[in-house]
Amino acid sequence: MSKTQVIVGLGSCGIAAGASKVYNKLQAIKDMGNVDFILKKTSCIGMCYKEPLVEIIDENGSFLYGNINEDKAAELIQEHILNKNPLQNYVVKSELFKTGEEDFFESQVKIVLRNCGYIEPEDINEYIARTGYEALKKIAKNNISREDIIKTVKDSGLRGRGGGGFSTGMKWQFAYNYQSEEKFIICNADEGDPGAFMDRSVLEGDPHSVIEGMIIGAYAIGANQGVIYCRAEYPLAIKRLNIALAQARERGFLGNNICGITGFNLDIYVKEGAGAFVCGEETALMASIEGERGMPRKRPPFPAESGLWRKPSNINNVETFANIPWIIYNGAEAYAKYGTPKSAGTKVFAVTGKISRGGLVEVPLGITINDIIFKIGGGIQNGKKFKAVQLGGPSGGCIPAYMGDTIVDYDSLSSTGAIMGSGGMVVMDETTCMVDMAKFFLDFTAKESCGKCTFCRIGTKRMLEILTRITEGKGEEGDIEKLEELSYKIIDNSLCALGQTAPNPVLTTIKYFREEYEAHIRDKKCPAKKCRALLTYTVIEDKCTGCTVCAKNCPTQAISGERKMVHFIDQDKCIKCGVCFSKCKFEAISLT
């Protein structure tokens, strides 16, 4: 009988939820020596809403436990392992019985995330045990030509997952076509979209899949040097990448004459970003690797012709590369079987915001937004109403609830004004103010504009000023038109996609939520009750107990009232800071 395994999910999100403490507790229990089990680590399986997760695999099968803390961990060992009594209430996934969480996994197809949450990412043997590096070996063994690899990638229909959606096979073809002694293969792991963490999860959970994808890409296009540009905010991903690269070198997957292919030499190193959203743009990224300010360059020439250090280069996103070994191993047709004719395969989404089951999901393209949010995501938190979903981050747009049956593929999403983007999906409910959201994104792009193009640098700032004014109750007639005019100018006159797409969050919210803008501008009201300056704070007489807490905390002494008597807010003195509202224990302050 094999030993019972206890596996703790130690991705960044698990650790943030307390998984390290759980792991240490389990280690302590194991060290005491009364119970015999194997303690292992893995990464994120996508169920972030149930973190920390602990899986126990014994002779009966696998039991995934959710929301485990130190005490529960001890209880698990006692009950599940010693007393042979699985704690069904804590189980979130098992092959043996229903847990109520089946919907989360049912519509998912895991290609990119095939190993995430199943293997110990710091151990190359676990990757290899799940057909890892088989694709590369298949190429070496069967002498698959570089042209055939590119053809397979083209036939699979895989499109770049970094946001642009350009055919990966075509891109490889271009890079292949340019002759050069030196060629680069670059992995874009900058993941700057705030509210997205797909790439981080893949890097932390299955770094070898990205590395294998890069090696295959390098072979196909003829590159001899590789760089992974990873944002510095992901220390765990960087650590695991470096471990994985060292292991790959040791096994001869990197180095000279890789897998016995004469003349195929490649090494890959990790380059840490320094914090600039624009560096996710491919030409800016290359400038940044060269040690410069990350300012985009004019294209053409495209990187395939003149990229890093002016050498032919090919750059792909983390998720794009992670698909490659699967496609080569299983064939183009197997991949194209998923998705729609023009958007093949699967896509990973980071579903966050006001969603019940927030986490990482991988779905075949062609699924509807409603299916992701309601079926997989379990709907909106706290029984609130679904209002909109934001796709594509600062370059993307909001899709309103009534368009929830929109199909998730490149073309359908673009026709709404949003974009597929890199896969961030932020769900909003009735308490989210759309003008505030537009302002949030413009604040982001105004700060992150590299400053090269005038319209992007100054235009975003002017738009931000107008939006700020509107949310402060100082909006004027004509502001919406001004925003639209500025938007089109910025789109028209910017060099890179940062500027060209920066106005999207504003344009889509105006398109779908114009009445909300008008309520702010004309009626000086924020329907979502989010914009503080537009709210009126009053005491609800029935609920006020006269505890005096609000009066004591009011910074402008706008609240008066005797102890045990109903209090009163002087609207002339009120600066709408919201302190009374947050301090009142009796919910006796109303917002209108």
Added chain:
Amino acid sequence: MRINRILQEKKRPEQKEVDLSLLDEKINSYRGKKGNIIPLLQGAQSIYGYLPDSVFDKLEKELDISKSQMYGVATFYSQFRLSPVGKHIIKVCHGTACHVQNATELTESLAEALEINDGETTPDGLFTLESVACLGCCSLAPVIMIGDEVFGRLNGKSAVKIINEYKNKENQ
């Protein structure tokens, strides 16, 4: 453009004299390498916690990289700091997911508890309060990061509680 960070009207904490010889190893390992400015500045910051003016002088002298170019790079990337920071840097995430889950409340509560504004350092040099975009733990929003440790699913109160634990540890 991160010029805002420098123009902000806050007192720039005084720069103490630093031991520049600590930098020699980095300088030697990057001498003559292409694309060395960012790793050099990252290396210097990991030694001193920020980039003292004297570091720029030294790098210019030793490596013949102009200060204008180095300051250009240092002010372009959000990672680089030009003033000393507190022992613990509290990064409050203001990414989209955290914004939707009311990250503003965290910054406000922490600012109130620490009696500093966003971007400032406490007079005792213990804490610096900072806003950042997305720490990649969006499903646990709102999130803060102190050192390498991430804390999720917070509200104003629980965030302040974490800071108090840090304070208590320091006072022991």
